[in-house]
Amino acid sequence: MGTERPRILLLGPPGAGKGTQSENLVSAFDLDHVTTGDALRANKDMETEYGTPREYMDAGELVPDPVVNEIVAAALEDADGYVLDGYPRNLSQAEYLDEITTLDHVLFLDVDREELLRRLTGRRVCPECGKTYHVEFNQPETEGVCDACGSELTQRDDDTEDVVNERLDVYDENTLPVVEYYRDQGELIEIDGNDSPDGVWETIQSTLE
Ligand code: AP5
Ligand code: MG
Ligand code: ZN
Numbered sequence: 099m100g101t102e103r104p105r106i107l108l109l110g111p112p113g114a115g116k117g118t119q120s121e122n123l124v125s126a127f128d129l130d131h132v133t134t135g136d137a138l139r140a141n142k143d144m145e146t147e148y149g150t151p152r153e154y155m156d157a158g159e160l161v162p163d164p165v166v167n168e169i170v171a172a173a174l175e176d177a178d179g180y181v182l183d184g185y186p187r188n189l190s191q192a193e194y195l196d197e198i199t200t201l202d203h204v205l206f207l208d209v210d211r212e213e214l215l216r217r218l219t220g221r222r223v224c225p226e227c228g229k230t231y232h233v234e235f236n237q238p239e240t241e242g243v244c245d246a247c248g249s250e251l252t253q254r255d256d257d258t259e260d261v262v263n264e265r266l267d268v269y270d271e272n273t274l275p276v277v278e279y280y281r282d283q284g285e286l287i288e289i290d291g292n293d294s295p296d297g298v299w300e301t302i303q304s305t306l307e
Pocket of ligand 2: 116117118135
């Protein structure tokens with residue numbers, strides 16, 4: 099009792115399993131899941147001075163920094179412990195994050211590009227509760243139906259092969275420098291994310307102990 103909840107940053111390419119492992123971290127440590135991707139998907143057609151998030155997301159491009167910085171600042175203000183997923187995605191976001199919070203753990207889930215393509219094109223998501231599945235690697239009990247809430251599963255608009263390739267390129271160009279940024283600070287904990295979901299979770303647990 100009275101123990102502080104950890105503030106965890108989960109870095110990794112699209113499809114690395116950030117959302118999947120965040121679910122585990124949230125249950126294990128009673129954390130808030132702060133994820134810019136989910137927040138933006140819930141507000142895809144919101145008008146901003148830069149246009150709507152959809153215009154960027156469906157093309158696999160980054161939504162402009164001021165929009166995502168505001169989402170993260172608001173979410174972290176209310177959070178005690180959290181797992182941050184999908185942010186920061188470029189150096190300027192990483193510098194902004196430094197100004198507004200202090201991290202306890204920086205985890206980097208690394209996965210090979212071919213495996214990422216398989217994971218993303220086979221992903222299915224619950225539009226109601228956000229739970230993530232995979233047609234081969236993480237099947238629901240009944241095909242096409244969410245175990246948690248019974249809703250019909252759908253595919254994300256940006257999980258087509260073309261957009262996935264663009265997202266991976268955007269990651270290499272903008273987000274790999276963020277990985278280097280934390281590595282240079284000596285804070286980065288590298289985790290092999292090519293293993294099964296349970297295997298990766300065991301690795302994460304043992305590094306946090
Ligand atoms: P976002 O929603 O953050 O997408 P992403 O980073 O591309 O990551 P994903 O959610 O696709 O993958 P994940 O790592 O969560 O993997 P998951 O656990 O689902 O961002 C979407 C868009 O929003 C961006 O393109 C951008 O436009 C915008 N955006 C978001 N944040 C932004 C920011 N900070 N700045 C600017 N723009 C921003 O797993 C993937 C699949 O694999 C699932 O099917 C899962 O079941 C399966 N799986 C998971 N783990 C394993 C495993 N170990 N083995 C086998 N299968 C596995
Ligand atoms: Mg995700
Ligand atoms: Zn559901």
